[in-house]
Each structure stands twice: as structure tokens, then as C-alpha cells.
Amino acid sequence: MKRWIDVDPLDWYYRDTLEITRMRTDLTGDVEVLSGMTYNVFKEGYERMVKRFVTVSGQQEFLVPDYKYHVNNPVFVIVNGVEVLPEKVENGKVTMTNPLSAGIEVVVIAYGIPDRKDIGCVNTPYNRVGDYRMPHATLKYASTYHFSYSNQPESCTVLGVKLKRLLVTVGAGSDAGVVIRNAIGFQRDVFVIHKGEVYLPYMYNGFPAVIGYNAVIKGVSRRTSETVVVESGRVTYNDRFFGDVRIRRGDFFALMSRIYENLHNRYTDRAFAYNDTPLRPIVDKDVILSQWYSNDVLTLLDEKFHDGCYVFPLYEDGKFEPEACITRAEAVTFLNRFIEWITEKYR
Template sequence: MTKKWLDVSPKDWFYRSVLEADKIFLDSKREETLFTPKRYNKFVTGKSRKVYNFTTTGGQTKFHIKGYKPDSRETVVVYVDGIPYNPTKLEKDYVHVGFPMAGNKQVSICLSGVVQMHQGDHTPKNCQTYPLTSTCSLAYPSKKLEMSKKYVFDLRYSLNEVAVCMSKKLTRVNVDKAEGESIQAALTRSIGDKDDCFTIIDGVLYVSYNLNQFPIYINYNYKSGAVVKNRQKEKVVPSSKCVMNNDRFFPNITVSRAEFFVILQRMRKSLYGKYTDRGYHPNSVDKTERHISDRKKIVGKWYSEDVLNILDEKFNDGCYVFPLYEDNSFQPEVCVTKAEAVVYLHRFSEWALERFR
């Protein structure tokens, strides 16, 4: 489907490492990978994220996008029948591909937009660089179906409900909306940040955030009198004015010690899952034992369980794997230095070899 990382390409020096890391799954359903995406939806004025859809004519090599201006900060991806290509040339109002195409090809051009970033000033208290999010009201991309008033979900014909985007089938998600619960809340609970999912509620198609503005071909059931019929390949383009994107790797941002240790912890979970019968079972925050002088700065944060659990890990001789500062503080919001990263990775590999050999 759409590229997992819009800003990672084969020419990048870190390309192979990122792809290999994406093959490390942390759950049995193979949905949760080592790196968690950074969420973002705030853009520089005039450079928001957009998708343009075309049907090709024979021999076509360029696409007209009125008002488009190339920007070195923006990533452009051309999807031809679902296969991503990098454009060969970008110019005012036009995006070029490097080969003449056959007619009736479905092409979607994704302009990533220019994300607004928090720029750290490299001081210990403000060292991080990260993408920003807006306060708009999130809504999953949606589109009312032509037969919405007659739509019916019949378990006997549930396999006939199919959605295809760029030649690939989407995953259908059952959404059981609780009494008094909003549709957005139910979708957030059922779909969350998962990619390439769809559902139909009261004749309205809803899809994952990453499919905003992409064309979907949908089969669904509807009633014609007393008979249930199947609507075939209805083309819709679900959209939303406020989505939460998570498809950029942001290779040049800086990370805090807490975020770096969350990555180590995810690797630790993976090792326990692979090489022990019991698997990984974290302690609750209040059951972690290590004395950390600035523990109050950690407890209650999104990373608290991961950080406090991995800091409890010991070598066989009883020494803790990861050192704290001289005052026994962890300083979670300070950025990791290259020297610290090398030490942490070295000690992690030593521990892993000792623990799972």
C-alpha cells in the first residue's frame, strides 16, 4: 500500500538498516515493529499534504498539478497501480516519471507536505527536534456510499465486503460502537494508527489515516426489496480535513534518552519473546526496584513502564546493565550523545549474549 516511510529511499545510507529493523516484530500478529512512527499533522503554510489522482493516457510521462512548486523539503511519491516510484523531474505545475505509460493506469501522486518541526537549540533542556501536531478535530477519512440508505451487513455474505486500494486488498475491521460512543472514538479504539484498514458504518466507508484522498474500490451488500445484492467495484475517494499521519521516519531528528531507551526496551522484549518459553512480562511501574534520583521525572510519562523496566535489568553478576549519572539520575529528557549511545548499545549486546547464549 502506501509507503511505510515516505522519507526513506534506496539512496539513503541508512536504508538497509531501517528495512531490516522493520522486519523485527514484537507481537504474534506481526503488526508492531521495532520502530514506532512519529505522529504529525502540522504543516508549513501553503505546503500541506495532498494526494492527486489520475487515469493515464497512452504514452503519458508527466502529470499536471496546478499551482505545484517544487520544494526540497517535500517528498513526492508517484504510485502507478499501487507501485511507488520516485519522480524523475519536478517543475512548476508538473511531476514527471521516467517512462511512457500505457493508457488507463491508475496513478496517485502524494505530496508529503512540509512538516512543521520543533527545533531544539542543542541545550540540555531543549535538545530535541520533533514533528508537531495540530489541535484540529481528528476524523478518519470517510465517504458515503452510493447505496448507503440500503446498505446491509449480513454475516452470510460478509466475505463479499471488499475494499481495494492501488491493487491491494485492505483489512476489514469490525467496529462495535458502544452506546453513547462517537464513531470517531470507536474507530480510534478499533483502528488506531493501523495502516490499510477499512470498515463500513451505516453506509459510510471509513479507512485508515494513511489512505486519506486515495481512491478505493469497494464491494458491499445492500438490499433490493427482500433480496440482498452485492455492489461491485464502486469507486470512492474517502477524505478528511484532519488526520494523524505516521508515515515518515524523520531520520535527522534528535531523540531523548527516554526515547532511545524505549527502542532498547522494544529490542529487549523481542529477545525475551524469541528465546524464552515464558516470553516478556513487564513489572508495573510501582514494582520496579532500582533507585533513580529523578524517578519523579519518569513516572507518569508515556515511556515510564519501558524505561523503568529496562533500567532494572542486570548482568548475571548482579550489576545493572545500564549506568546512571554520578548522582544516580537518569535525566530522561536530555538528548543521547554519540558516546552514550555507543556505551548503551555495547552493554546491551553484552547482556543479550550473556542472557540468551
């Protein structure tokens, strides 16, 4: 699956978005420079939908009664792990170009249309808070499942994509679901098997997965595989870029700070550290300190060029106004000054 399901190769920002998506703040590659916006609420009638079929001989039509056609809610059809363009898509039905043979797996996916809400100047997707659980399924031989390094490695394939086994230790008395959720987070390429239960990333909710594992079957330890559908009613997604959402000044500075951290770790051997004692007087500093991006913003606002001038200007009244939406003029100014400062700092 694409990193951003709403970014198309024909979009003018496609190349830049993908390039910055590949950037990480540290050398371990754990923290993305550009994170997605989480969401889990959809417009009524345009919910996320995944339907799996196993064809009968000559089948060409696939009924998806929950699907309502919309230009912003296209259908993707995966035939035996390969994306295929359907001949026709209409409300409740998808028609393929040619009849299919019997026993073929066909998965019809519609990613839905996220609902949005206005928060100040930002029209942002909804993300209802809840006790999220990773999509999961119980394996057929869960009661006799066992893991050993001496056995053939466990495997998980979702629509032709192979995921990596993530080893997670669940301590006595701990909630396995919570521990596994925290371990997987928003990673996209891992899976976990714990006590015969398989867990996948949020993005695969409702997807069929082929799981290979070891279990005792009829008294003999052997390798087996099966197809399961992982599901959870409490998920949050992180697979859209939302390129048309406006951004706050504080968020924009957080993004620049992550790029700064990436460049620092790339070109120096010193550990990156935020400025814990910024000296620059800022009238609304208390507002900045109350936000998640306070370290990012205050660190950058305290930076100076070699001539002693601050890199980033404040408003005339000495405020930064982190919750105000950034204008195109401000974005260009900040980026240009950021590039000048970084070039001066590391050349």
C-alpha cells in the same frame, strides 16, 4: 506504500531500519518495536497533496496547481495502480513520458514537508492535538448497504494494494467515528464499513479507493463496486521515520525495552512483565515517573549482570536525566552493554 516514505534504499540506515520495523514486542504482532513519529503540520506551501485524474485520449500533462517543487517534496505518479516515473515535474504541473489512452486513472501524490519545532535538544515534527477522524466516504448505496457472512466478502483496494476488512461493533449511543478511530489506530492495512460509510487508515487521506460491497439495488441484493475518495480534515500521520531527529535518553531506553520484550517473548514461554518495584536508587526518579516511558526505563536501569554490576550506568551525581539528548558515545555504550546483558541472560 512503503512503511517509511522518507527512507530510501540508498540511505545508509535503510536495511537496519526496515529490519527493526518488522519486529513486534509480542507474538500477536500488534505492537511495533519501532513506532513512527506522528505529525500533521506542514511547511507553508508544501502541504501534503493527492490529486486524482481520469485521462482523456492523448493526455500527457497533469495540472496540480497546489504543488510547489522541492527536492524534499518529490512527486509520485500512480497509473492504474502502478508507480510510473514522470518525464518532468515542475511547479503546478507533471508531464508524462508518453501520451496516455482515455479512461486511465492517474493519481499524483506529494507527501509534503512536515514542519518542525524545537523542544529542548530535539527538533521534532508538529502534531496538533485534535478530535481526529479516519478518512471516510459515503457509499453510493449506503441506505441499502448490508453485511452478511453468507455474501461475497467486502473488499477495498487502494492504488493496487488490498486492505483487510476489520469488523468493528459500535454499541448503542456510542460515537461511531471514535470507536472506529480507536479500532483502526495506526494500522495500515485495514478498512471498516459501517452503515454505508467506509473508513480507511490516516495514511490514505485523499486517496481513491475501490470498494466492493453488498447492497439492495432495485429490490435485489447484489454485489457492487465503486471508486470513492476518502477524506478527513482532522488526521494525523505516522508514515515517516524522521531519521535526522535526535532522540532523548528516555526514548532510547523505551526502544531497547521493546527489543528486550521481543526477545523475551521469542526465547521464553513466560509472560513478559515490567519491574514494578525497582530497588536501584536514582536521584531524578520522580522525573522518570512523570513520563510515558517510566516502566521501560526503570525496568532496564534495575537490571544487573551475573556479577552484580548494573547493566546501565548513571551519571556521577546519580541522575539518569531522561529528557537529555543521547550522544553517539552513550548510544554505542548502551547498545553494547544491552547486547552483552541479553546474550548473558538468554544463552
